[in-house]
Amino acid sequence: MKNIIIAWRNLWRKPWRTAITSGSIFFGVLFSSVMTSMQYGSYGDMIDNVVKFYSGYAQVFTEEYYDNKSINNSFELTDSVIGIAENNPVITDYAPRLEYFTLASNEENTKGSIIIGIDPHAESKITNPGKWVERGEYLSESDDGVMVAIDLADFLQVDVGDTLTLLSQGYHGVTAAGKYPVRAIIKFPNPQLNKQFIYMGIKNAQEFFGAPNMVTSLVMMVEDHYDLPRAMRLLQKEVKPPFMVMSWAELQPELVQMIEGDRAGGTFMKGILYMIITFGIFGTILMMISERRRELGVMIAIGMQRNRLGAILFFETLFMGLIGVFAGVFASIPFTYYLYRNPIPVTGEVGEMFVQMGLEPQFTFSMHPEVYYFQAITVFIITLFIALFPIYKSYTIKLTRALRA
Amino acid sequence: MNVIEIKDLVKIYNSSEVKVKAVNGITIDFEEGEFTAVVGPSGSGKTTFLNMLGGLDRPTSGSVKIGGTNVWELSSRKLIDFRMNNIGFVFQSYNLIPVLTAGENVEFIMHLQGKPKKEREKRTKELLESVGIGDRIKSRPAKLSGGQQQRVAVARALASKPEFILADEPTANLDSKATSGLLELMSEMNRKHNTTFIFATHDQRVMDKARRIVTIEDGKILKDERFER
Numbered sequence A: 001m002k003n004i005i006i007a008w009r010n011l012w013r014k015p016w017r018t019a020i021t022s023g024s025i026f027f028g029v030l031f032s033s034v035m036t037s038m039q040y041g042s043y044g045d046m047i048d049n050v051v052k053f054y055s056g057y058a059q060v061f062t063e064e065y066y067d068n069k070s071i072n073n074s075f076e077l078t079d080s081v082i083g084i085a086e087n088n089p090v091i092t093d094y095a096p097r098l099e100y101f102t103l104a105s106n107e108e109n110t111k112g113s114i115i116i117g118i119d120p121h122a123e124s125k126i127t128n129p130g131k132w133v134e135r136g137e138y139l140s141e142s143d144d145g146v147m148v149a150i151d152l153a154d155f156l157q158v159d160v161g162d163t164l165t166l167l168s169q170g171y172h173g174v175t176a177a178g179k180y181p182v183r184a185i186i187k188f189p190n191p192q193l194n195k196q197f198i199y200m201g202i203k204n205a206q207e208f209f210g211a212p213n214m215v216t217s218l219v220m221m222v223e224d225h226y227d228l229p230r231a232m233r234l235l236q237k238e239v240k241p242p243f244m245v246m247s248w249a250e251l252q253p254e255l256v257q258m259i260e261g262d263r264a265g266g267t268f269m270k271g272i273l274y275m276i277i278t279f280g281i282f283g284t285i286l287m288m289i290s291e292r293r294r295e296l297g298v299m300i301a302i303g304m305q306r307n308r309l310g311a312i313l314f315f316e317t318l319f320m321g322l323i324g325v326f327a328g329v330f331a332s333i334p335f336t337y338y339l340y341r342n343p344i345p346v347t348g349e350v351g352e353m354f355v356q357m358g359l360e361p362q363f364t365f366s367m368h369p370e371v372y373y374f375q376a377i378t379v380f381i382i383t384l385f386i387a388l389f390p391i392y393k394s395y396t397i398k399l400t401r402a403l404r405a
Numbered sequence B: 001m002n003v004i005e006i007k008d009l010v011k012i013y014n015s016s017e018v019k020v021k022a023v024n025g026i027t028i029d030f031e032e033g034e035f036t037a038v039v040g041p042s043g044s045g046k047t048t049f050l051n052m053l054g055g056l057d058r059p060t061s062g063s064v065k066i067g068g069t070n071v072w073e074l075s076s077r078k079l080i081d082f083r084m085n086n087i088g089f090v091f092q093s094y095n096l097i098p099v100l101t102a103g104e105n106v107e108f109i110m111h112l113q114g115k116p117k118k119e120r121e122k123r124t125k126e127l128l129e130s131v132g133i134g135d136r137i138k139s140r141p142a143k144l145s146g147g148q149q150q151r152v153a154v155a156r157a158l159a160s161k162p163e164f165i166l167a168d169e170p171t172a173n174l175d176s177k178a179t180s181g182l183l184e185l186m187s188e189m190n191r192k193h194n195t196t197f198i199f200a201t202h203d204q205r206v207m208d209k210a211r212r213i214v215t216i217e218d219g220k221i222l223k224d225e226r227f228e229r
Helices: A002-011 A015-055 A063-067 A079-086 A120-124 A150-156 A202-209 A225-238 A253-291 A293-302 A306-341 A348-356 A369-396 A399-404 B046-053 B076-086 B102-113 B117-130 B146-159 B176-193 B204-209
Strands: A058-062 A091-106 A109-118 A133-136 A146-149 A163-169 A175-186 A197-201 A217-222 A243-247 B002-015 B018-031 B035-039 B061-066 B087-090 B164-168 B196-201 B212-217 B220-226
Touching: A002 A306, A015 A225, A015 A253, A015 A306, A015 A369, A058 A063, A058 A079, A058 A225, A063 A243, A079 A091, A079 A217, A079 A243, A091 A120, A091 A150, A091 A202, A109 A120, A109 A150, A109 A202, A146 A150, A146 A163, A150 A175, A163 A202, A175 A197, A175 A202, A197 A202, A217 A225, A225 A243, A253 A293, A253 A306, A253 A369, A293 A306, A293 A399, A293 B076, A293 B087, A293 B102, A306 A369, B002 B046, B018 B046, B018 B196, B018 B220, B035 B046, B035 B176, B035 B204, B046 B164, B046 B196, B076 B087, B076 B102, B087 B146, B102 B117, B102 B146, B117 B146, B146 B164, B146 B176, B176 B196, B176 B204, B196 B204
Parallel strands: A109 A197, A146 A175, B035 B196, B035 B212, B087 B164, B164 B196
Antiparallel strands: A058 A217, A058 A243, A091 A109, A091 A163, A091 A217, A133 A175, A146 A197, A163 A175, B002 B018, B002 B061, B212 B220
């Protein structure tokens, strides 16, 4: 206890120096937390965008469908399949889909497209295609019409109220053909999707492809992407061959790569920040030991064991680090909270780029606990590491030299 | 009765190519209750001698026995404990722990010895009163004069009830009033409690009080004189 009291008092011998060193840690933690908060916020936005745009957080499909996206590899939506999602406490929503290739035509124009058969109500809780409706109305529950992506509609020269002719190969080779009224024209931020997508009610799609009660995937959502690992653990226990389950990260590896690439850049920046902090603390410790060499010598001379002296110096270093870390974390919580509530708007070309990616044109911030505790733990470990130096010095200090210092 | 027995003590410093014999075969005994001044010109080897005597600097050869224990045969850890329990140190620059009060500085060594709190507090109060600064028990060193700090240092040196006290130029930083007060105090401790004091000094006032003066020159004892005072 006495060691800790001495260490604490030693810290305030030169209050300015302690304040400056702790201040450097404070700002390091603050900047690092804000930077991490923005990174996590952006990643969250990107993931949300991908997930809520198309893939959902996880999908169940057959192993054959994963290798070959054919209607013939669809599966029957039985109660046991639905139970996979229903019985998982982390899954908040799920929706079946039946997707396959089709030829869409109107008068003289024909184009290869993708039919996405959806349950309009269930899908609205997942990807909410209704929000992309440019003209017309979102599909109703038993709608026999379709929603056509805008560029495809332009090519085929169809609009709301017109009829679209679809022709494809159905389940196990049956001919799939039909005429469908256009209920809505949809416009995605992504131009590629605008050239391909046709939404129709899942019952309608099953009838069209001659695949009653068949689906190609069951798409699932969780509350937050931080809940996904738990959901996946439970899903992987439940899903048995011939089915398989994949997360958005497995379905969209390019996005994961992009995030990882960005994260590496952030880690590099934080590495530089932490290095500055490290040298700042280390410089103070060196000076502290050098200034107090004689005092340390006296303490050993009058009977203090070197390990005890090392403990005092260790605690001093630790306290200095902890003051900075706690102050930094406590300051960064309200700061990031403000930014979390008030995202920074992005304008100009960058803003347009955000919109094209389907993102809100703003920098969003995350309040996930990891944002704070990761910084705290990192600086704490750095401090612990530096605190080993005074311990080393307490064991190697030359008594007579120290007393002459 | 001999408290300290020193035999053939040698200290050689190897500085680059030159070997310096700082202490060159000193053999001497100190008895309980002595009030001894070790004197000699600068570089004569008296501080090196005192450091080896106090278990602070390892001799090249020879032995130092304190109360029958050859201190340089002890392990580093045991040597620190031995110093704590048997030797009191008073340094030229007082060397109190600045973040502790006068009382805590005195108590600190007893804390290291593992003495109970009540005993520590009682003895600290007694010691500070005996050195004449009982009223400054809660003052930090920076708030004390040089003479007061050195009195705290003496109290600290006595706190562990050592076999003897080594004082290296204890009066060098004090004015004449503080010096005479401090010498009077140490002399009284010596007379009343039979505490053994060994000083390394240049100060004539210390020499005037000493009952034994050992003169060292070139690492050897030149004179060893005793006086009735």
